[in-house]
Amino acid sequence: MATLIDTPEAANRRARFIASDIAAYNTAKIKEGIENDTLFTLLAEEIEEGRANYEASLKPEYYAATHFFERALVDVILKRQERTPSKIW
Numbered sequence: 001m002a003t004l005i006d007t008p009e010a011a012n013r014r015a016r017f018i019a020s021d022i023a024a025y026n027t028a029k030i031k032e033g034i035e036n037d038t039l040f041t042l043l044a045e046e047i048e049e050g051r052a053n054y055e056a057s058l059k060p061e062y063y064a065a066t067h068f069f070e071r072a073l074v075d076v077i078l079k080r081q082e083r084t085p086s087k088i089w
Contacts, residue, residue, distance in 0.1 A: 004059045008066065011058055015068035018050040019076035030077060034084045039077075047073065 005011050023030060026046055033039030040047065054069045 002057070005057055005062065006059045008062070008068075011062050011066060012068045012072075014057055015054055015072035016076055018054050018069070019072035022046050022050050022073075023077045023080070030081060031084055034078070034081050034086045037087060043077075 005014055022043065026043060029042045029046075030039065033042040051069055055063045
């Protein structure tokens, strides 16, 4: 059995890794979602799968006490698309 992540630094790295993976495999969905303000609807399945993977890799107290995964979604997926035309910005 793998050792569960038990430091904030490692938890943040794991969250960003998963968000990067989502971004790498879903570029068309991300572009469409930003342009049409449907990003989280289009990526719902991928985000839930990533969240489950993230939660399973952390000690429960770290998952409950942090928002690294949500922050990684914004920083890694959304913020990197700031030049994509959208009515949301």
